[in-house]
Amino acid sequence: xxxxxxxxxxxxxxxxxxxxxxxxxxxxxxxxxxxxxxxxxxxxxxxxxxxxxxxxxxxxxxxxxxxxxxxxxxxxxxxxxxxxxxxxxxxxxxxxxxxxxxxxxxxxxxxxxxxxxxxxxxxxxxxxxxxxxxxxxxxxxxxxxxxxxxxxxxxxxxxxxxxxxxxxxxxxxxxxxxxxxxxxxxxxxxxxxxxxxxxxxxxxxxxxxxxxxxxxxxxxxxxxxxxxxxxxxxxxxxxxxxxxxxxxxxxxxxxx
Amino acid sequence: xxxxxxxxxxxxxxxxxxxxxxxxxxxxxxxxxxxxxxxxxxxxxxxxxxxxxxxxxxxxxxxxxxxxxxxxxxxxxxxxxxxxxxxxxxxxxxxxxxxxxxxxxxxxxxxxxxxxxxxxxxxxxxxxxxxxxxxxxxxxxxxxxxxxxxxxxxxxxxxxxxxxxxxxxxxxxxxxxxxxxxxxxxxxxxxxxxxxxxxxxxxxxxxxxxxxxxxxxxxxxxxxxxxxxxxxxxxxxxxxxxxxxxxxxxxxxxxxxxxxxxxxxxxxxxxxxxxxxxxxxxxxxxxxxxxxxxxxxxxxxxxxxxxxxxxxxxxxxxxxxxxxxxxxxxxxxxxxxxxxxxxxxxxxxxxxxxxxxxxxxxxxx
Numbered sequence: 001x002x003x004x005x006x007x008x009x010x011x012x013x014x015x016x017x018x019x020x021x022x023x024x025x026x027x028x029x030x031x032x033x034x035x036x037x038x039x040x041x042x043x044x045x046x047x048x049x050x051x052x053x054x055x056x057x058x059x060x061x062x063x064x065x066x067x068x069x070x071x072x073x074x075x076x077x078x079x080x081x082x083x084x085x086x087x088x089x090x091x092x093x094x095x096x097x098x099x100x101x102x103x104x105x106x107x108x109x110x111x112x113x114x115x116x117x118x119x120x121x122x123x124x125x126x127x128x129x130x131x132x133x134x135x136x137x138x139x140x141x142x143x144x145x146x147x148x149x150x151x152x153x154x155x156x157x158x159x160x161x162x163x164x165x166x167x168x169x170x171x172x173x174x175x176x177x178x179x180x181x182x183x184x185x186x187x188x189x190x191x192x193x194x195x196x197x198x199x200x201x202x203x204x205x206x207x208x209x210x211x212x213x214x215x216x217x218x219x220x221x222x223x224x225x226x227x228x229x230x231x232x233x234x235x236x237x238x239x240x241x242x243x244x245x246x247x248x249x250x251x252x253x254x255x256x
Numbered sequence: 257x258x259x260x261x262x263x264x265x266x267x268x269x270x271x272x273x274x275x276x277x278x279x280x281x282x283x284x285x286x287x288x289x290x291x292x293x294x295x296x297x298x299x300x301x302x303x304x305x306x307x308x309x310x311x312x313x314x315x316x317x318x319x320x321x322x323x324x325x326x327x328x329x330x331x332x333x334x335x336x337x338x339x340x341x342x343x344x345x346x347x348x349x350x351x352x353x354x355x356x357x358x359x360x361x362x363x364x365x366x367x368x369x370x371x372x373x374x375x376x377x378x379x380x381x382x383x384x385x386x387x388x389x390x391x392x393x394x395x396x397x398x399x400x401x402x403x404x405x406x407x408x409x410x411x412x413x414x415x416x417x418x419x420x421x422x423x424x425x426x427x428x429x430x431x432x433x434x435x436x437x438x439x440x441x442x443x444x445x446x447x448x449x450x451x452x453x454x455x456x457x458x459x460x461x462x463x464x465x466x467x468x469x470x471x472x473x474x475x476x477x478x479x480x481x482x483x484x485x486x487x488x489x490x491x492x493x494x495x496x497x498x499x500x501x502x503x504x505x506x507x508x509x510x511x512x513x514x515x516x517x518x519x520x521x522x523x524x525x526x527x528x529x530x531x532x533x534x535x536x537x538x539x540x541x542x543x544x545x546x547x548x549x550x551x552x553x554x555x556x557x558x559x560x561x562x563x564x565x566x567x568x569x570x571x572x573x574x575x576x577x578x579x580x581x582x583x584x585x586x587x588x589x590x591x592x593x594x595x596x597x598x599x600x601x602x603x604x605x606x607x608x609x610x611x612x613x614x615x616x617x618x619x620x621x
Contacts, residue, residue: 063396152417
């Protein structure tokens with residue numbers, strides 16, 4: 001078992017609901033300070049976006065953040081360089097698109113992420129049928145490959161995804177790109193479908209934009225991923241202390 | 257991914273069902289004007305020292321080959337019990353064709369179009385609206401075709417249960433490249449039969465323009481097992497074979513224009529229909545195996561080629577098609593030996609482009 005799953009299971013089994021914020025790497029000069037502020041405020045792990053020009057699974061807010069990061073010259077290497085100055089002790093999970101790691105070289109990128117302290121990767125445009133080369137490239141590293149289960153995923157496929165995912169299962173609450181938050185979402189049903197075959201930590205993401213939504217989602221899962229709402233505040237020039245208050249609100253909502 | 261598996265199963269079953277295939281051919285005949293003729297281009301042939309035949313997709317309903325594919329996909333949509341189609345469009349040709357087929361078959365239709373293109377192609381936006389479709393301007397990214405594809409895919413994820421994504425070219429995830437090629441292969445099948453009537457068993461060269469590559473895939477399909485040279489002409493500013501490298505985008509692994517980090521570059525061409533930074537994966541394969549050859553034509557050669565075909569043959573081609581004419585004109589007597597028999601896929605008519613051509617010729621753009 002890779003360290004990501006071991007760490008998340010230990011927290012979960014100790015009764016903690018997991019809070020995982022998403023940041024776009026390189027979106028601003030001081031982006032690593034935002035990550036540190038989030039950890040200080042109680043984040044249990046952090047997702048770090050490595051920007052791609054055509055982020056098909058993301059909504060307009062995260063795409064805007066990606067384009068802003070790219071315009072600053074951000075690359076996989078520059079993000080890994082920035083991580084050197086990051087002083088946190090929670091798991092870091094990279095989120096990017098397949099063309100980025102394919103171009104860098106699968107084994108080379110797995111090695112680079114791992115040696116930069118990253119212990120998980122989400123590559124949302126990689127279908128289950130195509131994951132094998134990437135997972136094999138990560139085999140000799142501590143990088144866990146996290147797969148996404150959607151509300152439309154048929155039961156048999158849920159079982160396959162859950163058997164293959166490493167670290168945790170990403171339960172998508174909606175049939176939508178990141179940032180859509182209308183309606184109640186189907187996170188609870190997705191988590192139940194994951195639970196039928198596995199006790200791997202199951203986190204709900206996609207459309208968790210308010211502390212109240214996070215609280216409801218955490219009640220029926222092992223925790224939540226908060227992306228777009230946070231990235232929006234950063235696009236609006238949030239300071240590190242703004243990020244800290246933002247995360248504290250979510251932390252206190254899911255803990256109570 | 258489950259949506260693609262569902263589509264693959266539905267298309268495989270339909271394409272093996274003679275009822276479906278008959279209906280597809282009937283709609284193409286009664287509604288879309290098929291078969292389109294093959295026209296000998298005698299005066300252009302004399303001018304270039306070649307024997308040239310044109311497959312007249314410009315005469316198909318809505319003015320290009322795009323209708324073949326959308327008739328197939330909209331019939332499949334109904335068969336799958338879905339009530340709505342979405343589509344991406346660049347210049348608007350695929351959008352207009354989809355809106356047309358949707359109107360004919362009583363389907364709801366939403367077309368995603370980059371905001372830049374909605375401004376460049378305002379008449380096509382109005383056409384789609386007249387046909388009862390909704391046009392959504394895409395304001396993300398570069399606001400052109402690749403972003404319209406991103407947005408259509410994002411939309412599809414949210415509404416797969418009642419909506420089919422009617423993709424416009426031989427691209428995207430499986431089964432789309434295969435399915436679209438099958439629906440377009442009628443071009444090559446008809447042309448091979450029609451050439452026989454002119455006493456041509458096999459042309460020496462089959463030539464078509466290539467953006468994503470659907471018209472080329474369609475005409476090549478009729479000659480893949482013949483000795484004919486298959487030639488695809490890209491726009492120099494959107495040349496995925498000429499200046500691209502292998503990558504993954506829009507659910508396909510193919511040749512893409514991208515930088516050293518894998519960030520997708522924007523295509524720039526005089527013709528919006530060739531403004532796509534990738535190419536269908538089967539073309540990438542044909543290029544790799546050498547079965548087909550791909551060359552690029554720069555913007556500056558396109559207008560003279562459009563004028564040449566207009567003046568010599570009384571056919572104003574689309575700017576996309578004019579790329580193929582330009583290569584023919586340039587390579588006659590060179591890469592194409594004098595006296596060769598050539599089949600040109602005349603993929604679309606130029607009506608949509610005349611205002612732009614006029615502006616260019618007047619030096620206004």
